Every structure is written in C-alpha cells, then in structure tokens.
Amino acid sequence: MxxxxxxxxxxxxxxxxxxxxxxxxxxxxxxxxxxxxxxxxxxxxxxxxxPSKEDLAIAWLRQREELWMQQLSERVGQHQSAEKRIAAMYTMWYDQIREEGYRGCGFINMAGEFSSEESPIRACVRDHKRRVRQFVAKHVLDQYRDTMTPDGFDELVDVIYSLFDGAIVQAQNFMQEWPVEVALKASLNMLSHERGEAS
Amino acid sequence: MxxxxxxxxxxxxxxxxxxxxxxxxxxxxxxxxxxxxxxxxxxxxxxxxxPSKEDLAIAWLRQREELWMQQLSERVGQHQSAEKRIAAMYTMWYDQIREEGYRGCGFINMAGEFSSEESPIRACVRDHKRRVRQFVAKHVLDQYRDTMTPDGFDELVDVIYSLFDGAIVQAQNFMQEWPVEVALKASLNMLSHERGEAS
DNA sequence: TACCGGACAGACAAGTCTGTCTATACGATG
DNA sequence: CATCGTATAGACAGACTTGTCTGTCCGGTA
The missing domain is CATH 1.10.10.60 (Homeodomain-like)
Structure with a gap:
C-alpha cells in the first residue's frame, strides 16, 4: 500500500x-x-x-524552492569567508547559463505571467525571494553584520541581492555570461570597501 | 485623404x-x-x-522604446553631474512604482513569455536594453570615462545598469519602493569610491 | 452621380484550452 | 473470490484562441 x-x-x-x-x-x-x-x-x-493547472504550478515552485535552497546551502556551506560564499552563489548561475536553453530565474518568469499581486503564484515567488535574501544575510554576509549598523547591514544585503537578480535577468536577456562575472566582481569590490580597504 | x-x-x-x-x-x-x-x-x-498578434506586440514595443528613451533623455538632460543624472533615472521608476498596478519592466516581462532566443520579440528587448546601456555610458556616466581604463569604465556601466534592472525586478516582486532607493544609494556610493573618496 | 478606400459588424473555421466523465485494467488486501 | 484504490485510455463539453471572410456603410474624390 x-x-x-x-x-x-x-x-x-x-x-x-x-x-x-x-x-x-x-x-x-x-x-x-x-x-x-x-x-x-x-x-x-x-x-x-x-485540482488545477495552477495547483501544479504551485507544487512545482515549492519543489523548486526546496531543491534550490538545498543546493545553495551545500555550495555556500563549503566555504568560510563571505567573499568565497558569494562566489559560490554566482557559480551556481554560471553553471546554469552554460547549459543549453538558459531561461533565467523560473520564479521571476512566473511572476511576470501572473499580473495579480494576490495570486498564490506571486506569493510563492515573494516567499522564495524573501528566503534567499534571508539566506544571504544569515549565511553569506553574516560576518559583516557586526562591523556596521543594522540598517547599513540590511542595505548591504539588499544591494548584493539586487545586483544578483539583476545579473540573472541581464544574462537571460543577452544570453551571455558577462553580467554574472561583472556582478560578482562588483559585489566583492563592495565588500572590500566595507572593510575600509582602498580600491 | x-x-x-x-x-x-x-x-x-x-x-x-x-x-x-x-x-x-x-x-x-x-x-x-x-x-x-x-x-x-x-x-x-x-x-x-x-498581420498578426505578434506583429502588434512588436509595434507596441517599438513605440514604447521610443517614448521611454525620449522621457529618459528629457529627464536626464536636465542635470549635469553623473550623480544627479543617475538619480533622475531612478526617479523615473520611483514615479512608476507609486502608480496603481505597477508591473515592472514591460520588456523584461515580454522576454519572459517568449522562450525562443530567436523570436523577434526577444530581439526588440535586447535592442532596448542595449540602447539603455549605451545611453548610460554616453549620457549618464560619461564624465567618468576618462578617469579610468576603458575596461574599467565598461564594467562600471554594466554594474550600474545591472543594479538598475535588479532594483526594478525586486520592486515588482515585493511591490515596494525600497529596492529602488537602495540601488540608487549604492550606485552613488560606487561612484564616490571611483572618485577615490573615503566612505 | 459614380466610385473607392477604409472602417464597421459579426459569422465562421479550425484548432486549442481546461476540466469532467465513462469505462477498463491491475495489483494488493480482506 | 470479492473489493477497493489507483492507474489507464480517451471521448466529451464548453469556452476560448487566432485568423478569415462576407457584407454593409460612409465620407472624400473624380
């Protein structure tokens, strides 16, 4: 049974x-x-x-979320410094872009097809993005938390994450790898400036 | 007649x-x-x-492109410094987000619905993004061009622009204004570091 | 007046879509 | 052996899709 x-x-x-x-x-x-x-x-x-096609889509997004966070944890967990952890995040996408038929972020694309903010699909996407942002704060940039004000830290996380999503979208648009390379480089630069180092 | x-x-x-x-x-x-x-x-x-629905979509994107670049030129042209010009770019989106039913970037959303890279719609979107990037290089950040290496300048433009697109997508996702505010702030920060100022 | 381009209304074709339904088969359990 | 849960195949309903076609009307021009 x-x-x-x-x-x-x-x-x-x-x-x-x-x-x-x-x-x-x-x-x-x-x-x-x-x-x-x-x-x-x-x-x-x-x-x-x-029950419906939409329910299937939700089930899919939930599963994708699970797998994605799992892979992210594994890859990031192998490194200690914030710098190497960010690099690990970008490497995930770098690998995807090299695959045939890269299509960007499945969550962002889905959100684009559902115009209503109240749609459960949109809620899935919001939850996902929120969780990734929290992951970045807790498990990627955590060592920077105490070196700055709480607001400053939140902003740092937001910027690093916006840059990340921006690179994914640009890479999808141009079907090239440079947006990801450039965004990684810029993220590392930002961190070195946060540490007070000269450029 | x-x-x-x-x-x-x-x-x-x-x-x-x-x-x-x-x-x-x-x-x-x-x-x-x-x-x-x-x-x-x-x-x-x-x-x-x-001739077809798709042709209408192309006509729409072309017109939207026209209007968008026009508005961008007008707003950015009112300022002299790169900093104020970037702020003007972000203000454009800031105004849009405050409108009812914000839907992010029409071009990015369209690209999400057309999976084939070879689609003429995708070509429209690529052209648009390329043009905006060129606009940023020529009319927003131009005064930085001679202060750095050509490669360094190109990277600066790419980062500023990726951050811009990232903020638009994040704002669409969360239906909030902070991604735009944070991205603007970060862009200005990056420029001040490029000028060799301390943070 | 006669004509003609362009817009109108709307039927229609041919196919797609989601979702429901009936009927059948098969393996495990009582 | 009988029953029950779960799978199969596929017809079907009803709505919707893009795109074509027929026929009407109206305003400007010759």
Whole structure:
C-alpha cells in the first residue's frame, strides 16, 4: 500500500515534466495536454493529483524552492569567508547559463505571467525571494553584520541581492555570461570597501 | 485623404489599448478579441493594420522604446553631474512604482513569455536594453570615462545598469519602493569610491 | 452621380484550452 | 473470490484562441 509503484509514481512524473516545460516554455504556453502526454499519465490521473493547472504550478515552485535552497546551502556551506560564499552563489548561475536553453530565474518568469499581486503564484515567488535574501544575510554576509549598523547591514544585503537578480535577468536577456562575472566582481569590490580597504 | 479621421485613427487606438493590456495582463493572457473590443475596432480592421498578434506586440514595443528613451533623455538632460543624472533615472521608476498596478519592466516581462532566443520579440528587448546601456555610458556616466581604463569604465556601466534592472525586478516582486532607493544609494556610493573618496 | 478606400459588424473555421466523465485494467488486501 | 484504490485510455463539453471572410456603410474624390 505504501509502495504502490516501483519506478516513478505518476505524481513525480507530472511534476518532473511540468518542471521542464513550465521553465522552458512558460506557464501560459504550456498546456495540460502536453504535460500529461509527455509524462505518460492519463488526464484523469492528473486531475486526481492536482485540482488545477495552477495547483501544479504551485507544487512545482515549492519543489523548486526546496531543491534550490538545498543546493545553495551545500555550495555556500563549503566555504568560510563571505567573499568565497558569494562566489559560490554566482557559480551556481554560471553553471546554469552554460547549459543549453538558459531561461533565467523560473520564479521571476512566473511572476511576470501572473499580473495579480494576490495570486498564490506571486506569493510563492515573494516567499522564495524573501528566503534567499534571508539566506544571504544569515549565511553569506553574516560576518559583516557586526562591523556596521543594522540598517547599513540590511542595505548591504539588499544591494548584493539586487545586483544578483539583476545579473540573472541581464544574462537571460543577452544570453551571455558577462553580467554574472561583472556582478560578482562588483559585489566583492563592495565588500572590500566595507572593510575600509582602498580600491 | 490624408486626414481620414479626426479624433484617433484605428491604428493608434489599437496600439494604445494593446499597450495597456499587454503591459498589465501580459501577452499570452491578452486575447485579440479583448483588444479589438476595448479599442472599438472591427476585427477586419485590426488584421488590416497588423498581420498578426505578434506583429502588434512588436509595434507596441517599438513605440514604447521610443517614448521611454525620449522621457529618459528629457529627464536626464536636465542635470549635469553623473550623480544627479543617475538619480533622475531612478526617479523615473520611483514615479512608476507609486502608480496603481505597477508591473515592472514591460520588456523584461515580454522576454519572459517568449522562450525562443530567436523570436523577434526577444530581439526588440535586447535592442532596448542595449540602447539603455549605451545611453548610460554616453549620457549618464560619461564624465567618468576618462578617469579610468576603458575596461574599467565598461564594467562600471554594466554594474550600474545591472543594479538598475535588479532594483526594478525586486520592486515588482515585493511591490515596494525600497529596492529602488537602495540601488540608487549604492550606485552613488560606487561612484564616490571611483572618485577615490573615503566612505 | 459614380466610385473607392477604409472602417464597421459579426459569422465562421479550425484548432486549442481546461476540466469532467465513462469505462477498463491491475495489483494488493480482506 | 470479492473489493477497493489507483492507474489507464480517451471521448466529451464548453469556452476560448487566432485568423478569415462576407457584407454593409460612409465620407472624400473624380
């Protein structure tokens, strides 16, 4: 009863397929029919697991959030200094950009398709971005916290994070790597200035 | 013959309506039927002016580009120093965010809905972003060009511009003004460091 | 008056979309 | 063996999509 299926249960297959299609093609441009046919699942099975297409999208974003934060923790956790940790963050994207068909940040793209602020999708995206920002504050830049005022520290985090998101969007736009390289370099520069070093 | 209509010709009305709807609701979520009904134009008239929905979107982006660069020039041109000019750029967005239903950058949102790099829409967006970057280099930060190496100057422009786009996206996400304020502050800080001042 | 470009209204084609439904099959448990 | 949960396939409804086409009307020009 607990182990109904051996290889991959329908729900997993659906989310896996949706993950690929929603990310690559966008939410509106991806139909339920394509999802069920490519995941090899009956339509009735689909609607048994997900009440609607939007619910699937939410499930996908939640899973993506989980995987993303996990990977971020792993990569950042391997380093001690704020500088190397920031570099580790950017390396994550650097690897993604080099992949075929880079599509930027899945969360940002989804937010663009849902105009209503009150949409649960938008809430997912907000939560994600908030969590990443908190991660940067707690696990990347933490060693700077006590070297400055609380407001100054918050601003530092905001800037580092805005620059990060800006680089992701620019890289998506131009389909090139330089925005990420430049943003990393600038972030490290900002930190060295915070430490009071001359440029 | 040349002045066929007194108030507003169909083509203008269509683009005006499309501008509002594409921006507010997104491209995929806006149907031709809504556009023609809200602009008070017959469907046949619509297809007489635009071969397809995508062509309308391109026309809209081109017009938006025009208006945007015009407004940018006007606002930035009123100031002399790089610092005040950057502030003028951010003020443009600051005003937009305060409006009802802020939706971020129309170009970035459109790019998110068109996954293919080769899409003419994507080309429009790339052109726009390239032009804004050039504008920043030529008309905003120009006075810094000779104070540093060419590569250093290019990087400065890229960072300032990435930070700008990052702030726009963050503001759209959180529907708040602080990303713009913080990014402006950080940009000015970066410039003061470039001038070799202590923080 | 006759004509003609352009705009109008709206039916229509052909396909897509989400979501529901029926009917069938299969494996585990009672 | 019977039952139940979960999967399958696929028809179907109903709304919506883009785009075409027919026919009407009106204002300016020859």
């Amino acid at each position: 607990l182990t109904t299926s051996p290889v991959s249960r329908p729900r997993e297959r659906i989310i896996e397929t949706a993950s690929r299609l929603f990310f690559r093609q966008g939410y509106c441009s991806t139909g339920i029919n394509q999802i069920i046919s490519e995941s090899g699942v009956a339509k009735a099975s689909f609607y048994a697991h997900f | 040349l002045t066929t209509s007194p108030v507003s010709r169909p083509r203008e009305r269509i683009i005006e309506t499309a501008s509002r709807l594409f921006f507010r609701q997104g491209y995929c979520s806006t149907g031709i039927n809504q556009i023609i009904s809200e602009s008070g134009v017959a469907k046949a008239s619509f297809y007489a002016h635009f």
